[in-house]
Amino acid sequence: MKHRSPRLLALTSFLTVGVLALSGCGQAAPSEAEKPRVLTTFTVLEDMAQNVADDYLEVESLTKPGAEIHEYEPTPSDIRKAHDADLVLDNGLNLESWFEKFIQDSDAQHITVSDGIEPIAIAEGDAASTPNPHAWMSPVNAQVYVDNMAKAFADLDPAHADEFRENARSYKQELASVHHDLLNDLKPLEKSQRTLVTCESAFSYLAKDAGLNEEYLWAVNSHAQATPSQVSHVIDAVKADKVRAVFCESTVSDHAMKQVVDATDASFGGVLYVDSLSEENGPVPTYVDLLKHDAETIARGLTGGDAAAETPEK
Structure with a gap:
């Protein structure tokens, strides 16, 4: 039986540690496949969520740019996306009339990001007295959306809760600035x-x-x-x-x-x-x-x- 010298053993140990580090052990960032998946119902929510999630979560919108969200009809591939998601975000306030049926067979967590805002009622028509769903058009309300997202993301991925909260704080400052500029423009x-x-x-x-x-x-x-x-x-x-x-x-x-x-x-x-x-x-x-x-x-x-x-x- 051959015996290795102490110097050779030390070199072998050093190389082994280096290979393990390069292979993704320790504190390396998770690969795309390892990231929790977040699915939003439309592109506005996707962009807001991405600002809070940064690179720690995989965020995707169910609908594409330019899509009309009110009467959207989910496809079989959309259903598969919901099954693959870890968290699904919807606006609520009756915006996605199709959403309840869409999500009913998914095991994904689900939150309504408009929770906590004060709804404005629709004044007339068949939907009179129901909530106007377009609450995100107020940058003030949008900051409530962001807080709801940050909390949901922290529950989904506790290891990065501090990062989500800091991203949300920074993004809310940007939205507050947009609100100020909007008032100045008008x-x-x-x-x-x-x-x-x-x-x-x-x-x-x-x-x-x-x-x-x-x-x-x-x-x-x-x-x-x-x-x-x-x-x-x-x-x-x-x-x-x-x-x-x-x-x-x-x-x-x-x-x-x-x-x-x-x-x-x-x-x-x-x-x-x-x-x-x-x-x-x-x-x-x-x-x-x-x-x-x-x-x-x-x-x-x-x-x-x-x-x-x-x-x-x-």
Whole structure:
């Protein structure tokens, strides 16, 4: 039997430790396959969640950029994603009408990120008196979303709880700054200029933050076009308030709103983003970009600045 010298044993031990370190033992970051998986229902939540999760979790949106979330129909591959997820985040407030059935057979943890905000009721239509689901359009409410995400992520991955809390703190500071800038962008508007006319009643929370009045073609997105009476009502409101510009959201047709433009002195002020981010090279690749874009577009349109020559994404 051969005996190794002490020097050779020491060298062997040193090389073994080095190989183990390089192979991922100790404090090395987890591989993609090892990261807990978080699934969100739409791209806005995905971006918010990614800012809190950083590289410690794998975050994915169920829907793609440009998708309409209200009446989305999950596919078989979506069902598989839910089964593979460790945590699923939804907005709640009746936004994802399909969600309860979608999640019922999944073993993933689930949280509703709007929990804790004060809902604003929809004023009219079939959904009257139910919560307006677009609470994330207020940067103040968004900070509640972020806190809910940070807590859920800490429960999912306790080893990185401190990192999630610090990421959330930093991101909330950025959202507070966006809120301040949004108010400043809209501050020059006179009282007579503070009517925001959109296709859907998706801006109730932003309007409350900024002191704007709301007019809209329909209360909640649907596949149906605006009715003649809805178009007529908005035409009358635009004329009465001498509204300078009207707007429409990126995920719906602007055809009815163009009828309003043709029948009044208002211009088409541009495309606003609510339910979905754009592609990475588009105008709103992040949630913060979305808020800034909408505030700037609204302020420019209502103060009589150059109207945006945009067409809603389809």
